[in-house]
Amino acid sequence: MAPHLRKQLVVVGHGMVGHRFVQAAIERGLTETYDIIVLGEEPRPAYDRVALTSFFEVGAEALSYLPEGVYDDPRVSLHLESEVTAMDADAQTVTLADGTAFTYDELVLATGAAPFVPPVPGKDLGNVFVYRTIEDLEAIREASKGAKAGAVIGGGLLGLEAANALHQLGVKTHVVEMAPRLMAVQIDEAGGATLKRHVEDLGLTIHTGVMTELIDGDADGNVSGITFKDEEKIPLDIVIFSAGIRPRDAIAREAGLDLAERGGVLVDERCRSSDAHVWAIGECAAPGGRMYGLVAPGYSMAEVVVDQLLGGEGTFLGADMSTKLKLLGVDVASFGDAFATTEDALELVFADAVAGVYKKLVVAETATGGHELLGGILVGDASAYGSLRPMVGSGLELPANPEELILPAGRGGGIDLGLPDTAQICSCNNVTKGDIVAAVSDEATLNDGGPCSDAGCVTKCTKAGSTCGSCKTVVKKIVEDHFAATGKVVDKSLCEHFAMTRQELFDVVAVHGYNRFDDIIEGHGRGRGCDICKPAVASVLASLLNHHVLEGANATLQDTNDAYLANLQKNGTYSVVPRIPGGEITPDKLIVIGQVAKEFGLYTKITGGQRIDLFGARLEDLPAIWKVLVDAGMESGHAYGKSLRTVKSCVGSTWCRYGVQDSVALAIELELRYRGLRSPHKLKGGVSGCARECAEARGKDFGVIATEKGWNLYVGGNGGAIPAHAQLLAGDLDTATLIQYLDRFLMYYIRTADRLQRTAPWMDAIGGLERVREVVVDDALGLGVELEDAMSKHVDSYFDEWKATIEDPEKLARFVSFVNAPGTPDPNITFREERGQIQADLTDGPVSLGSTIPVGAP
Amino acid sequence: MNETSIDTVVCRLDQIRKESGVTALVAGEAVAVFRTYDDEVFALSNFDPFGKASVLSRGIVGTKTVLVDGVEEQVPFVASPLLKQPFDLRTGICLDDTEVSVPTYDVRVIDGVVAVGARRETLSP
Ligand code: SRM
Ligand SMILES: Cc1cc2nc3c(=O)[nH]c(=O)nc-3n(C[C@H](O)[C@H](O)[C@H](O)COP(=O)(O)OP(=O)(O)OC[C@H]3O[C@@H](n4cnc5c(N)ncnc54)[C@H](O)[C@@H]3O)c2cc1C
Ligand code: SF4
Ligand code: FES
Numbered sequence: 005m006a007p008h009l010r011k012q013l014v015v016v017g018h019g020m021v022g023h024r025f026v027q028a029a030i031e032r033g034l035t036e037t038y039d040i041i042v043l044g045e046e047p048r049p050a051y052d053r054v055a056l057t058s059f060f061e062v063g064a065e066a067l068s069y070l071p072e073g074v075y076d077d078p079r080v081s082l083h084l085e086s087e088v089t090a091m092d093a094d095a096q097t098v099t100l101a102d103g104t105a106f107t108y109d110e111l112v113l114a115t116g117a118a119p120f121v122p123p124v125p126g127k128d129l130g131n132v133f134v135y136r137t138i139e140d141l142e143a144i145r146e147a148s149k150g151a152k153a154g155a156v157i158g159g160g161l162l163g164l165e166a167a168n169a170l171h172q173l174g175v176k177t178h179v180v181e182m183a184p185r186l187m188a189v190q191i192d193e194a195g196g197a198t199l200k201r202h203v204e205d206l207g208l209t210i211h212t213g214v215m216t217e218l219i220d221g222d223a224d225g226n227v228s229g230i231t232f233k234d235e236e237k238i239p240l241d242i243v244i245f246s247a248g249i250r251p252r253d254a255i256a257r258e259a260g261l262d263l264a265e266r267g268g269v270l271v272d273e274r275c276r277s278s279d280a281h282v283w284a285i286g287e288c289a290a291p292g293g294r295m296y297g298l299v300a301p302g303y304s305m306a307e308v309v310v311d312q313l314l315g316g317e318g319t320f321l322g323a324d325m326s327t328k329l330k331l332l333g334v335d336v337a338s339f340g341d342a343f344a345t346t347e348d349a350l351e352l353v354f355a356d357a358v359a360g361v362y363k364k365l366v367v368a369e370t371a372t373g374g375h376e377l378l379g380g381i382l383v384g385d386a387s388a389y390g391s392l393r394p395m396v397g398s399g400l401e402l403p404a405n406p407e408e409l410i411l412p413a414g415r416g417g418g419i420d421l422g423l424p425d426t427a428q429i430c431s432c433n434n435v436t437k438g439d440i441v442a443a444v445s446d447e448a449t450l451n452d453g454g455p456c457s458d459a460g461c462v463t464k465c466t467k468a469g470s471t472c473g474s475c476k477t478v479v480k481k482i483v484e485d486h487f488a489a490t491g492k493v494v495d496k497s498l499c500e501h502f503a504m505t506r507q508e509l510f511d512v513v514a515v516h517g518y519n520r521f522d523d524i525i526e527g528h529g530r531g532r533g534c535d536i537c538k539p540a541v542a543s544v545l546a547s548l549l550n551h552h553v554l555e556g557a558n559a560t561l562q563d564t565n566d567a568y569l570a571n572l573q574k575n576g577t578y579s580v581v582p583r584i585p586g587g588e589i590t591p592d593k594l595i596v597i598g599q600v601a602k603e604f605g606l607y608t609k610i611t612g613g614q615r616i617d618l619f620g621a622r623l624e625d626l627p628a629i630w631k632v633l634v635d636a637g638m639e640s641g642h643a644y645g646k647s648l649r650t651v652k653s654c655v656g657s658t659w660c661r662y663g664v665q666d667s668v669a670l671a672i673e674l675e676l677r678y679r680g681l682r683s684p685h686k687l688k689g690g691v692s693g694c695a696r697e698c699a700e701a702r703g704k705d706f707g708v709i710a711t712e713k714g715w716n717l718y719v720g721g722n723g724g725a726i727p728a729h730a731q732l733l734a735g736d737l738d739t740a741t742l743i744q745y746l747d748r749f750l751m752y753y754i755r756t757a758d759r760l761q762r763t764a765p766w767m768d769a770i771g772g773l774e775r776v777r778e779v780v781v782d783d784a785l786g787l788g789v790e791l792e793d794a795m796s797k798h799v800d801s802y803f804d805e806w807k808a809t810i811e812d813p814e815k816l817a818r819f820v821s822f823v824n825a826p827g828t829p830d831p832n833i834t835f836r837e838e839r840g841q842i843q844a845d846l847t848d849g850p851v852s853l854g855s856t857i858p859v860g861a862p
Numbered sequence: 863m864n865e866t867s868i869d870t871v872v873c874r875l876d877q878i879r880k881e882s883g884v885t886a887l888v889a890g891e892a893v894a895v896f897r898t899y900d901d902e903v904f905a906l907s908n909f910d911p912f913g914k915a916s917v918l919s920r921g922i923v924g925t926k927t928v929l930v931d932g933v934e935e936q937v938p939f940v941a942s943p944l945l946k947q948p949f950d951l952r953t954g955i956c957l958d959d960t961e962v963s964v965p966t967y968d969v970r971v972i973d974g975v976v977a978v979g980a981r982r983e984t985l986s987p
Contacts, residue, residue, distance in 0.1 A: 500927055532899050532925040535941035560882040564943035567920060572943055576915040823884040824872045832892060832916035850909040850916065853890040
C-alpha cells in the first residue's frame with residue numbers, strides 16, 4: 005500500500021448525526037489533516053428524519069440535507085448504498101458486502117438505530133412495516149391505497165407519528181399500546197388520558213393495556229388482522245411496528261468492542277469506544293451505558309468527537325430529553341424532570357377537561373425560599389413550552405405564583421420572563437439565549453460579517469429553530485425584545501409616504517371605505533406618493549372594489565404594466581397575453597391568435613404558463629389588437645397584473661391513462677373563478693390529475709392534486725427567485741369544500757400579506773401551515789363566511805377589463821403614440837430580426853423624426 | 863440639435879390627468895409632458911437614459927423628500943416605468959444618481975392650452 009501522509013477517517017452511516025459530524029469536521033478544519041470517507045447504507049444522502057412524516061407533504065428533496073450528494077469540501081467523499089458488513093479493529097479496516105475494504109486511521113460509527121419488531125407471529129407478512137426511512141414511508145403510502153384499516157403497534161412518540169401519517173393517508177387507524185397510557189415515557193397518567201381523548205376525537209381508535217398475540221394473514225401472505233391476548237380480533241390491511249428502537253451495534257459486536265448492557269456501542273464521555281481508534285455517536289452509541297433516542301444528544305456527540313480529533317477536551321455529559329410535538333393537531337410536550345423524581349419536588353397541575361388541556365409543572369424549593377422549575381408536562385396547549393424549557397437548570401427563580409406560568413393567558417398567564425443569557429433556547433442545536441442575542445447585536449459577524457436583522461436570519465446563522473422548530477417562537481421573541489430594548493425600530497413602513505404595512509393600509513382603506521388615493525394619502529400619509537405606495541393602494545382598491553383599474557384618477561396609480569393593461573418591454577413596446585384557461589384552447593382561437601400576430605407583426609412565443617405571448621405591440625395598436633381578440637371570444641389574461649395568472653393543468657382523466665379526476669375541468673373552473681383577482685403579488689395555480697403531478701401543482705401558490713377520493717389541496721408554492729414547494733393543507737376534498745377553502749385562503753392572503761409578498765413567505769410570516777390551517781380549515785378566527793362573501797363578491801362582479809377599455813373612449817385616449825400626433829409611430833421603437841421573427845432593439849439615444857413632420861393641433 | 867424657439871402647442875391641460883404624463887411630438891422629438899397635483903406642468907425628454915427607450919411619460923408621478931443643504935424639500939418626480947429610477951421633474955436630474963439627467967424643455971400653459979418650447983441648455987432651478 006502506498007504510504008499516505010494525510011490520515012484517513014471513515015464514517016459509517018450517513019444519517020442525521022453522521023452528516024452533522026462531517027459538517028462540523030469541515031467547518032472546524034479537521035479535513036486539513038484527514039480525508040473523510042462516508043459510507044451510508046441508504047440509497048440517498050442524509051435527510052431530516054425528525055421531519056420524516058412531512059415526506060408525504062414535501063417530498064424527499066425538501067427533507068434532504070445534501071440534495072446534490074456531495075460536500076463542498078473535496079476531501080470528503082460520500083458513498084451511498086454502501087452497507088458496512090464487517091470491521092476489523094486490529095487491521096483498521098471496514099468491509100462492504102461486496103468485499104470492498106477501506107482502511108482507517110480513525111473510525112466513527114454513526115449507524116443509528118433500527119425499529120424494534122417484537123417476535124409476534126406474523127411479523128413477516130406482507131404489508132407489515134416499520135417507520136424509519138423514506139423507503140418505509142413510500143411502501144406505506146403504496147399499501148395505503150387499497151387499504152381500509154391499519155394499526156400501529158406502539159403508542160409512544162414515534163407510534164403516534166406513524167398513526168398520524170396513516171390517518172392522513174385516509175386509512176382508519178388503530179393504535180395498540182401495551183402500557184396503560186399513550187406516550188408512557190414522556191407523560192403521566194392524567195396527561196395520557198387527556199391526549200387519548202384528543203386523539204379519539206379525531207377518529208382514531210386507541211387500545212391501551214393490550215398485548216398483540218398474533219398478526220393474521222390472508223392467502224396471499226398479506227396482513228388481514230391482529231388478535232389481542234384477550235382474543236379480541238381486528239380486521240386490518242396494514243400493520244406498522246413502532247415498539248421502540250434498538251441501537252445498530254452489530255458490526256461493533258462482531259468486532260469484539262464493548263457494548264452497553266441494553267445494547268449500543270459503549271463509549272466514554274469522549275465518545276470513544278473500547279478501541280482507541282473507534283468512536284461512536286448518535287443513536288448507536290451508549291455514552292456511560294445509556295443510549296439517547298433523540299437527535300440533539302447525537303449532535304452534541306458529533307461535536308465532541310470532532311473536538312477530540314482536533315486535540316480538544318470536549319466531553320459529552322448527558323443530554324436534555326425534552327420533547328415537544330404536535331400530533332394530529334394536539335400539542336404534547338414533556339421536559340426536564342417530568343415525573344417529579346427529584347426529592348421534595350412539588351407538582352402544580354392545571355387541567356381543563358372541557359378544553360382538553362393538561363399542564364403540570366414540577367418545581368423545587370430553593371435555598372432562599374423561592375422556587376425553581378425542574379420540569380413539566382403540557383398536553384393540549386404547549387405554547388408555554390418554548391419559554392418554560394429553557395428555565396430548567398437556568399437557576400432562574402420562579403415568580404411568586406408559579407401557577408401563573410401555566411394558566412391560560414386571560415387568567416393571569418402569559419407573563420414575560422427575563423431568561424438568563426446562559427439559558428438553552430434551542431435544545432436540538434444547543435443554542436443559548438446569549439448566542440441569539442449575539443447574532444443580532446451590532447458587533448455580530450455571523451451573517452457575512454454583520455448582524456442578523458430578523459429571526460429568520462438568526463435561524464440560518466445559529467441553526468436555532470432549524471431542526472424540530474419548537475423553539476422558533478421564542479427565538480423570534482428574543483430577537484424582537486432585543487430590538488425593542490436597544491431602541492432599534494424595525495421599520496415596517498411601506499415607503500416615506502405611509503408609515504404602515506400593506507396589511508394596515510388594507511384595513512384603513514376597508515374600514516373607511518375609501519375609493520380615492522387622494523383621500524387615503526391626505527388622511528393617513530404625507531406628500532403625494534410614489535411608485536411604491538401608489539401601486540400598493542391601487543392593488544388594495546382593486547381587491548376591495550373590483551373596479552376598472554383605469555377608472556378615473558386610479559389610472560395614475562397603476563404600476564407600469566397595469567397602467568396600459570399590458571407588459572412593457574425593454575424597447576417601449578408591449579406584450580399581449582390572452583387568457584387560455586387551464587391551457588385548453590380551440591383551434592379557432594389558435595388561428596385568431598396567429599392572425600393577429602401576423603397582422604400586427606408580433607413576435608410569438610409559448611409562455612411557461614401554458615399560453616401564448618405576443619410581443620412587440622406598439623402602445624397605439626393595443627386597442628385594435630384586443631378588439632380582434634375580444635371579438636373572437638378571448639379576454640385579458642392579466643399577465644400584467646399582480647393578480648391571478650394561470651391555473652396550469654395536466655391533461656387528466658379525460659385522456660391520460662393514469663388520471664383519476666378531470667384536472668382540466670377543475671383548472672378551468674378555478675381560473676375562471678379567480679380571474680381578475682388583484683393580490684399583493686402574482687398568484688398561480690395548478691391542477692394535476694394524479695400524483696405523477698405533470699401540472700407541477702406543488703410549485704404553485706395553490707396546487708390541487710387529484711386522489712381516488714377527491715382533491716388534495718396544497719398551498720404556498722412558487723418557482724421564481726426563492727422556490728418553495730406547496731404544503732398539504734387538506735386532503736381528499738370534494739370540489740365544493742376545495743373551493744370554500746381556496747376562497748378563504750386567497751382572501752386571507754390578500755388581506756394580510758405584505759406588498760409583493762408571495763404566499764410562501766406570507767405563510768411563514770403569519771405562523772406557517774398550522775396557522776393557515778387554523779384560519780382556513782378550522783375557521784379559528786371566525787372569518788370564514790366573511791372571506792367567502794368577499795370572494796363571491798369578486799366573482800360576481802368580474803368583467804373583462806380589455807373589453808371594457810375598448811368600449812370606452814375616455815380610457816382609449818391613453819393609447820396613443822403622441823398626444824398631438826396620434827397616428828405617428830414613435831421613431832424610437834426599433835426591431836431587428838432573429839429566427840424569422842422580430843426582436844426588441846435599443847438605440848443609444850433619442851431618435852428624431854426631424855422637424856419637418858407636420859403635427860396636428862390639439 | 864433642435865434650436866427652434868417657437869412653442870409647439872401640444873394639448874389642452876385637461877388632457878393630462880393630474881399626476882401623470884403624456885408624450886408629445888415636439889420638433890420631431892418625443893417629449894414627456896407632466897402635470898402635478900398642484901397643476902404645475904413640466905416637460906422632459908421622453909427617453910430614459912438607463913433603459914434606453916422612449917417611455918418616461920408612462921411613469922408614476924409623485925413626490926420624494928430630498929435633503930437640500932440640511933433642509934427637507936418635497937421634490938416632484940417621475941419614476942421610470944422600466945427600472946423605476948426617479949427623475950426630478952424640474953431639472954431632469956436622476957435623484958438616485960445625480961450624474962445622470964434627461965434634458966428639460968420650457969413649457970407654459972396659456973388659456974388651458976399646453977405649449978412646449980425650446981430644450982433648455984442649462985439645468986434650472
Ligand atoms: C412570458 C413569461 C416567460 C415565458 O416566455 O415563458 C414570463 C415573463 C415575465 N415574467 Fe415570469 N414569465 C412567465 C412565467 C413565469 C414562471 C413559470 C410559471 O408561471 O409556471 C415563473 C416561475 C413560477 C412562479 O411564479 O412561481 C415566473 C417567475 C417570475 C418572477 C419571479 C416571481 C417570484 O416569486 O420570485 C417575476 C418577477 C415578479 O413577479 O416580481 C416574473 C416577471 C415576469 C415579467 C412580467 C417581468 C415584467 O414585469 O416585465 C415578464 C414579462 C413578460 C412580458 O413582457 O409579457 N416572472 N414567470 C411567462 C408568462 C406566463 C404566463 O402565461 O403568464
Ligand atoms: C418518525 C420519526 C420521528 C422522530 N422525531 C424526533 C423528534 O421529534 N425529536 C428528536 O430529537 N428525534 C426524533 N427522532 C429520532 C431521530 O431521527 C434520531 O435520533 C436521529 O435520526 C439519530 O441520528 P443517527 O445519525 O444516530 O441515526 P440515523 O439518522 O438513523 O442514521 C443512521 C444511518 O446509518 C445507516 N447505517 C446503519 N448501519 C449501517 C452500516 N452498517 N453501514 C452503512 N450505513 C449504515 C442507516 O441506514 C442510517 O442512514 C425521530 C425519528 C423518527 C423515525
Ligand atoms: S398528472 Fe397524472 S393524470 Fe395528469 S397527465 Fe400526469 S400522469 Fe396523467
Ligand atoms: S429546539 Fe428543535 S430546532 Fe430548536
